Amino acid sequence: MTVDKLIRREILGITPYVPGKPIEEVQRELGLQEVVKLASNENPLGPSPRAVEAATAALADTHLYPDGNCYLLKEALAAELGVKPEEIIVGNGCDEVIKLVAEAFFRPGDEVIVADPTFGEYAYATQLMGARLVKVKGEDLGHDLDKMAAAVTARTKAIFVCNPNNPTGTMNTRAEMEAFIARIPPEVLIIVDQAYYEYVEDAAYPNGIEFKGDGRVLTLRTFSKIYGLAGLRVGYGVGDPDLIAYLNRVREPFNVNRVGQVAAVAALADREHVARSLEMNRRGMEQIGRGLTNLGLTYTPSVANFILFSTPYLATQVFEEMMKRGVIVRPAHIFGLPWQIRVTIGTEEQNAKFLTVLEEVLAVLEKEV
Numbered sequence: 001m002t003v004d005k006l007i008r009r010e011i012l013g014i015t016p017y018v019p020g021k022p023i024e025e026v027q028r029e030l031g032l033q034e035v036v037k038l039a040s041n042e043n044p045l046g047p048s049p050r051a052v053e054a055a056t057a058a059l060a061d062t063h064l065y066p067d068g069n070c071y072l073l074k075e076a077l078a079a080e081l082g083v084k085p086e087e088i089i090v091g092n093g094c095d096e097v098i099k100l101v102a103e104a105f106f107r108p109g110d111e112v113i114v115a116d117p118t119f120g121e122y123a124y125a126t127q128l129m130g131a132r133l134v135k136v137k138g139e140d141l142g143h144d145l146d147k148m149a150a151a152v153t154a155r156t157k158a159i160f161v162c163n164p165n166n167p168t169g170t171m172n173t174r175a176e177m178e179a180f181i182a183r184i185p186p187e188v189l190i191i192v193d194q195a196y197y198e199y200v201e202d203a204a205y206p207n208g209i210e211f212k213g214d215g216r217v218l219t220l221r222t223f224s225k226i227y228g229l230a231g232l233r234v235g236y237g238v239g240d241p242d243l244i245a246y247l248n249r250v251r252e253p254f255n256v257n258r259v260g261q262v263a264a265v266a267a268l269a270d271r272e273h274v275a276r277s278l279e280m281n282r283r284g285m286e287q288i289g290r291g292l293t294n295l296g297l298t299y300t301p302s303v304a305n306f307i308l309f310s311t312p313y314l315a316t317q318v319f320e321e322m323m324k325r326g327v328i329v330r331p332a333h334i335f336g337l338p339w340q341i342r343v344t345i346g347t348e349e350q351n352a353k354f355l356t357v358l359e360e361v362l363a364v365l366e367k368e369v
């Protein structure tokens with residue numbers, strides 16, 4: 001007997017997630033000293049020093065289980081966001097919260113609507129539960145909320161709105177979101193993923209938490225991006241207490257580690273670090289935008305900490321050549337965009353190296369054809 005006969009059919013469509021290459025692996029494989037990683041939208045400034053200090057201190061208590069209720073972190077978040085602690089669920093990254101939504105709500109036969117292209121975790125969680133993914137292509141690679149609303153059927157269980165969208169960096173305005181939510185039948189969940197919320201400076205950008213009164217809107221945020229704690233895995237969802245209570249039923253008791261919890265509390269309080277990160281991103285976005293234009297490349301204007309650009313060559317080819325020269329980017333073929341690359345905004349020096357290497361690689365590939 002083989003395990004082939006035992007496997008749950010629902011998961012056969014899932015392909016394992018291929019993460020951005022770790023710096024250490026590229027250094028090892030290519031014998032490179034200096035490697036710049038601009039592939040996973042991490043904060044190039046690193047974590048808040050105050051978060052590191054808190055995390056270091058917490059290591060001494062590693063023999064103890066973490067607080068399964070994330071009491072202090074929820075108190076801090078509640079105060080920061082102007083919500084009640086029972087309106088918050090904390091996860092081992094926002095990724096876990098997405099999975100909890102699926103485990104609590106999705107069944108075979110359910111339809112789940114997402115944009116195309118968008119963040120891959122929604123498809124994963126949907127397939128995991130045997131529900132059906134409905135992809136809706138928008139104009140200019142963003143979310144077409146009208147088209148997404150029109151895709152709702154009697155079987156629709158949930159809609160994911162990634163705002164700003166990964167990998168495009170496009171956003172939907174408050175007015176668009178309000179009109180959209182008003183159109184969606186009350187028995188459909190709406191998950192608003194705001195992983196890059198803190199980066200967006202456009203006045204028309206909505207705070208998803210304002211929609212929680214609707215009862216079925218869950219807003220997702222994370223400590224992995226502007227707060228620089230991707231390695232500690234802390235993300236959260238904010239919504240109606242009843243919705244949160246259902247998610248808590250499927251949550252593992254100690255899902256968020258002790259070090260992550262205290263680091264997140266400290267990171268939240270370090271407003272200066274957030275402000276510096278934002279300022280660096282603003283300048284870096286300009287620098288990369290200008291550089292891409294100078295190279296004759298087009299890109300999608302982004303409100304987040306990454307930018308999606310087109311290349312005249314297959315993205316995987318450009319990616320390989322860039323990696324050989326010590327710069328790791330994200331080829332967007334994984335999002336169904338074979339001619340595009342997503343690059344994270346880095347430090348001024350990292351951005352400069354990215355542009356130099358990209359120019360060099362484009363010249364090399366041009367000679368080959």
Ligand SMILES: *Cc1c(COP(=O)(O)O)cnc(C)c1O
Pocket residue numbers: 041092093094095096119162165166193195221222223224230233234235
């Ligand atoms: C990075 C990212 C997340 C995941 O965040 P974690 O908290 O690290 O799991 C969620 N949604 C989007 C759109 C992201 O880009």
